Amino acid sequence: MMKEVKEAFLFVFSYHFWRMGLWSIALVYSYLQLHKARIFGSIYKARLFGSKYTPISGSIDPKIRSSRPICVITGATSGLGKATAFVLAEKGFHVILVGRSSQLLSETLEEIKSKNKDAQLKSFQVDMSSFESIFKFKSSLEQWLSDAELHPSIQILVNNAGIMAISSRPTTEGYDRMIATNYVGPFCLTKLLLPLLKNSSVPSRVVNVTSFTHRYASIGKFDKDSVSGVHTSTLNKYPYARAYEYSKLCLLLFSYELHRQLRLTDDSHHVSVIAADPGFAKTKIMREYPTYITAMAFLGFKTLGLLQTPEEGAESIVDAALAPPEISGAYYFGGKGRTIESSKVSRDLKLGQQLWETSCDLLNELQHLHHNN
């Protein structure tokens, strides 16, 4: 008991705890941007694809069974990912649920099926913080597409899986687990699945679920040690708030950089990239925090009127997934097809390039490591 009280005390009086308090200001700032947009009438109204997405047809070899468009969602077993999976299955997508627990995956699958008998679903167990697991997923996905006689392509990838960790717990490669799950894993997955996205006969899309907390990330360094989070293991206290902000900033810088790179190469003109910020939603994201901290956070946001259900939070993700093909490089926030601007740092060209290069180096290293095993 004494130990818990002491821990609680140390937690509340730590710098990183108060830093998290600042996040609420970033959230309020984002909502102010929405209101400003409304007042000045510059809200972008997304033309969504209508209630049903048009299935792929026509240009595909008729021998290959005509099928629903395929959407891969990571972290689909809880919170925002699950809510997004539900909506996209309803819109007529064949939804690939990606999660780390096979138990939770089958439960989620059952749950969606029980509410929507028409839903077409498939699940894969993947640990987004393990590169070996990601490499394996790519092959299993390709194998499954071929076995099911589906066209070797996917239409949407939603990088949603993410954690808010309060300790480093290095991965087998020595990476910081939070940075690996929230950034390096999705980076590798996106790069590996890009050929399938490019192979789609209709415009395809990558959606990254980022966060308003990116606004606080200071201009970090983007060398290998920072991007892999290796340096956090050398610190005697885990900078959890800063590491979370950093991982979300990286994901965002990447969205924009990938957007720019895809625009430059003509052949891939139809893969668009969009970032989605769900605001604050009541999910299991704070599961590692002491329960009273989580309760305080929920109460605080509720008082401000900013606490959303996972379904409400997932609106911006669904908006991003279904936005018209010509939209790319945008930052969706607040649902109803609305977008705002992300931080200036996140739009910095040089930082985006630097991060891209470092991430590619890391991916090469990882590929070497796992090919030699």
Ligand SMILES: NC(=O)c1ccc[n+]([C@@H]2O[C@H](COP(=O)([O-])OP(=O)(O)OC[C@H]3O[C@@H](n4cnc5c(N)ncnc54)[C@H](OP(=O)(O)O)[C@@H]3O)[C@@H](O)[C@H]2O)c1
């Ligand atoms: N909730 C918010 O207020 C908020 C705000 C801004 C951004 N976000 C972002 O939204 C995303 C979804 O979060 P959430 O709020 O829905 O949290 P959540 O309820 O904790 O869901 C996270 C999902 O990610 C999965 N996951 C975690 N680590 C994984 C790994 N290593 N490999 C594969 N899957 C893994 C979890 O699987 P298990 O079910 O097996 O645990 C779960 O399905 C995150 O990227 C988060 O940063 C959330």
Ligand SMILES: *[C@@H]1O[C@H](CO)[C@@H](O)[C@H](O)[C@H]1NC(C)=O
């Ligand atoms: C793209 O699709 C064609 C069939 O339309 C297939 O032959 C090719 O292998 C696919 N490419 C990839 C990278 O899967």
Ligand SMILES: *[C@@H]1O[C@H](CO)[C@@H](O)[C@H](O)[C@H]1NC(C)=O
């Ligand atoms: C999403 O994140 C991945 C990995 O971080 C990155 O490769 C990609 O460019 C990003 N795309 C979007 C749309 O955010």
